Amino acid sequence: xxxxxxxxxxxxxxxxxxAMTVAHIGLGWDVRRTDGVDYDLDASLFLLDAQGKIIGxxxxxxxxxKESTCGSIVHQGDNRTGDGDGDDEVVKVVxxxxxxxxxxxxxxxxxxxxxxxxxxxxxxxxAFVRVVDDANQNEVARYDLSEDASTETAMLFxxxxxxxxxxxxxxVGQGYAGGLGAMARSYGLDIK
Amino acid sequence: xxxxxxxANAPLPTKDLDIVVHFxxxxxxxxxxxxxxxxxxxxxxxxxxxQTVNDDRTVELNDAxxxxxxxxxxxxxxxxxxxxxxxxxxxxxxxISNLQHVDLMxxxxxxxxxxxxxPMQDRIEKALILCEVYKRNGxxxxxxxxxxxxxxxxxxxxxxxxxxxxxxxxxxxxxxPVNLSKVTLTKSQKTVSLEKKSNxxxxxIKVNLNWxxxxxxxxxxxxxxxxxxxxxxxxxxxxxxxxxxxQALGRSFGKYKISPFVQLQGDxxxxxxxxxxxxxxxxxxxxxxxxxxxxxxxxxxxxxxxxLNAKTTVLVDGQPPVETSLDEGKSGLSCCAIARLINVDSNxxxxxxxxxxxxxxxxxxxxxxxxxxRAGSK
Numbered sequence: 001x002x003x004x005x006x007x008x009x010x011x012x013x014x015x016x017x018x019a020m021t022v023a024h025i026g027l028g029w030d031v032r033r034t035d036g037v038d039y040d041l042d043a044s045l046f047l048l049d050a051q052g053k054i055i056g057x058x059x060x061x062x063x064x065x066k067e068s069t070c071g072s073i074v075h076q077g078d079n080r081t082g083d084g085d086g087d088d089e090v091v092k093v094v095x096x097x098x099x100x101x102x103x104x105x106x107x108x109x110x111x112x113x114x115x116x117x118x119x120x121x122x123x124x125x126x127a128f129v130r131v132v133d134d135a136n137q138n139e140v141a142r143y144d145l146s147e148d149a150s151t152e153t154a155m156l157f158x159x160x161x162x163x164x165x166x167x168x169x170x171x172v173g174q175g176y177a178g179g180l181g182a183m184a185r186s187y188g189l190d191i192k
Numbered sequence: 193x194x195x196x197x198x199x200a201n202a203p204l205p206t207k208d209l210d211i212v213v214h215f216x217x218x219x220x221x222x223x224x225x226x227x228x229x230x231x232x233x234x235x236x237x238x239x240x241x242x243q244t245v246n247d248d249r250t251v252e253l254n255d256a257x258x259x260x261x262x263x264x265x266x267x268x269x270x271x272x273x274x275x276x277x278x279x280x281x282x283x284x285x286x287x288i289s290n291l292q293h294v295d296l297m298x299x300x301x302x303x304x305x306x307x308x309x310x311p312m313q314d315r316i317e318k319a320l321i322l323c324e325v326y327k328r329n330g331x332x333x334x335x336x337x338x339x340x341x342x343x344x345x346x347x348x349x350x351x352x353x354x355x356x357x358x359x360x361x362x363x364x365x366x367x368x369p370v371n372l373s374k375v376t377l378t379k380s381q382k383t384v385s386l387e388k389k390s391n392x393x394x395x396x397i398k399v400n401l402n403w404x405x406x407x408x409x410x411x412x413x414x415x416x417x418x419x420x421x422x423x424x425x426x427x428x429x430x431x432x433x434x435x436x437x438x439q440a441l442g443r444s445f446g447k448y449k450i451s452p453f454v455q456l457q458g459d460x461x462x463x464x465x466x467x468x469x470x471x472x473x474x475x476x477x478x479x480x481x482x483x484x485x486x487x488x489x490x491x492x493x494x495x496x497x498x499x500l501n502a503k504t505t506v507l508v509d510g511q512p513p514v515e516t517s518l519d520e521g522k523s524g525l526s527c528c529a530i531a532r533l534i535n536v537d538s539n540x541x542x543x544x545x546x547x548x549x550x551x552x553x554x555x556x557x558x559x560x561x562x563x564x565x566r567a568g569s570k
Contacts, residue, residue, distance in 0.1 A: 031449040033351060034339040035317060038450040077443070088449070118311065122199020123339060147328055150200045 002130075002139040005171035007148045011141055013095075013131065014166035022094050022134035023167075025107060026087030027157060030125040039124055040112035043089040043157075044180065045073065046187050048104040053188040055101055060189055061091075072097035073105065092134060093160065095167050104161040106172075106187070110180045114153035121149030121175065129157040131169055143171035154179045196308040196336040204325065204332040207268040210299040211279055213261045213322060216292025219283045221261040221322075222345075223251050224352040226276040231353030238354050239263075251277060265325065267332050276326040278337075278352060282319040282345045289315035296322055298334060308336040318344035377516040377531070377544035384514055385541045394475030394540060395509030397533070399424070401488055402468030403502040420493035422502060424469040425552075427485040427561050428452045431535075437552075437563060438471070441491070453477040454484060473533070475508065478540065484533040485545075487555060488518070495526040497548070504530050506542055516544045529555050 003011055013020065032039050047059035047068060054060060058069045066075040076090040093105065107129060111119050121127065127149060130142040143158060152175025159170050176183045184190075194202045213221050225237035225246060232238060236247040244253040250270045254262040263279060270277075283290065289312050298306035310320065317340030324335050341347040375384050401424040425439030430452060438446040438454050448455040453474035473484055486504065490497075502518040516531055525548035534541040549555040553565045 034321065035342045035347075036339065040450055077445070118198065118314075120199040122201065122335065123337070124199075147201070147333075151197050 003141050005141055005143045005169075007143075007145070007171055007173040009143075010168050010170040012163075012166050012168050013140060013160070014168075017131075017133050017138070017140045020133040020135065020140065021096060022092055023140075023160070024132040024134040024137075025091040025093065025158070025160075026130050026132055027090070027107070027109060027128070028086045028088045029127040032124075037113075037117040037119070039119065041088065041109050041124070042112055042180075043075065043091065043107065043109050045075065045091060046106040046108065046184070046189070047073065047102045048106060048187060049101055050103045052104070054184075057189070059102075060184065068102075070097065070099050070102075072099070087130075104159055106159045107157045108154060108180070108183055109157050110154040110183075114179065120151045120153050121145075121155055122151055124149070127157075129171070131160075141169050141171075143173070145171070145173040148173035149175065152176060154183050156183070193304050194306045196306060196334075198311065198336060198338040201333050201335040202306055204267070204298070204334055205305065206300050207266065207332065208300075209265055209267075209305070211263040211265065211323070211325075212297040212299055213263075213279070213281060213294070214297065215259055215281070215294040217259070217283070217290060218285075219281045219288075219291060219294075221253070221255075221263070221279065221281045223253065223263055224278040224280070224349075224354070225251065225270075225274055226278060226352060227273055228275055229353075230276065233353075235354075238349070250274075267325070274327075276324050278324045279322045280320060280340070280348055281322055282348065286318075287315055287342075288317050288320050288340065289313070294320075294322075296336065306334065308338075310338050317342050319348040321348070375512050375514045377514060377542070379544075379546075383541065383543045385536065385539050387539045394478045397473035397475045397478075397540065398507040399426075399471040399473065399486055400468055400505045400507070401471075401502065401530075402505075403500040420496075420500060421491045422469070422488050422500070423491045424456065424471050425487050425489070426454055426456075426471055427483075427487070427556070427559070427563075428454045429482045429484075429561070431480050431482050435561060435563065439552075448472050448474050451480075453481060475540075478535060479538055482535055485559060485561075486530045486533065487528060487552070488530055489527040489552060496523040497528065498523060506531070506533070508540060514542050516546070518546055520546055520548070525550055527552050527555050529559065 003016065013023065027043050029039065029041060042063055044062035047055050049055050061068060061073060061075050072094040074092050076092060114120060125146060127146050128142060128144045131140045132138065133140055145157060149155060154176040156172040156174045158172050161168055196202060220241055222240035224232050227233055239246050239251045239253050241255050244255055248269060250266045252264040293312065294310035296308040297304055320340035321337040323337055326333055377384060401422060403422055423440050428436040428438060436446060436452040437444055438456055440456060446452055446455040455472050457470040457472055497518055504516050506514040518528055527549040529545045529547045531545055532543045534543065549558065556563050
């Protein structure tokens, strides 16, 4: 059964889906229906250590670096399975294979050229993040964040984190006005 | 007072309030009453200068002043299945940017609760959704939308499901009813044209490639020992001249919602799925597409098309499926141009090709696309 989370809410993936080995993190939003530039949203991940800092340059997973060094975290790019479930971007995490030094995986979404086109998350309808058990495609958790989004152009959608030997999922829904660069810098990564 | 910028939302503390639109220039305002699917249900859901109040008086427009329009809302009296009220403005001449300013105010009597200012720079819309008043968890909220439609009232009204009378269609006696039986393209009947239904965009265009898979067996062993993996791909040319190659090789799966509006739906590399491979073309964006050349190539296994019984089906909503099979079965040539989908006056003109090539580069050359090629792998 899907658990719908509210902003700030969390749940234990290890408890809700004990058999899940590969977490499919799906992100989606509605296509633009008014005229103008199409919404092009990019998902990226920050792999953080126990201090909340990025583990290194290889801890930033995005469209130009789709896979973690350990191979356990893979950004799939666009949904190509045609499941019809509407995920626009998918990240797969092999939970047991994530190295111990990675304590937290932050899932962020940015709007491509947001400022140039005057776009922000408040204009994008039905944005969501969900965790699906890759083996049986059962949805474990879901967070609809359209109502929590406003004038931000970059948002932390959710995070997966270790807690007492369990993997937990938290609905974050926090925006960054400064875009991807500001977000990355806050985790100690220098982006030009 | 709360000031909202584009995209921002705020709760509405009261159910009886006024939405005031104040602007410099000449414009009309309207309101749409929307139900669960984001659409209107009847003409009475539409409030504008010719119908200034709806049936249950929950939305009432004071249209008297030229540059200051007032909507009086009684949210408490709305039917329970109303999800949203949308408020919009349209201009007859020029675009929204020709107005000197557009300001939105939410008033509780004389008390201003909310203000919002439409950014006027670079606006090319003729119709603008100003704001939406919507129910969320039982509470009423307002979102300042400030997005619109370049085509004006007609696409705006359609967006909310209102039928707008446009020019009457001339009845055509010779028009044949849509035949929903299958169309098979052959060497002698090479083409078919799927016409755009009046005023509606094409729906999703689905292209399927399927073939017989024999995983083991004496014949296969002699033929090369492994089963054959067929890949489906496409060359796409948009009206703006941009060209794309969509194929699993190099992971160029394309995108459906945005350019190039063509997306490969997974690669059936194992051959397990009985459905074969699927490619989706966004029919809603067909007016931006010039041509899609559908091709297939043998990614793994001996290039021998004989006995594969490969068949391509093009499915368009509300249209008969169009099938073509690859029955000339050349061997030694790994690449086959199957069919071309060409935008002819917004219709989908499908032409069977079935031509075989030594490689994708040769196919490119034969059809004069002019891509630059380098080696790739999956």
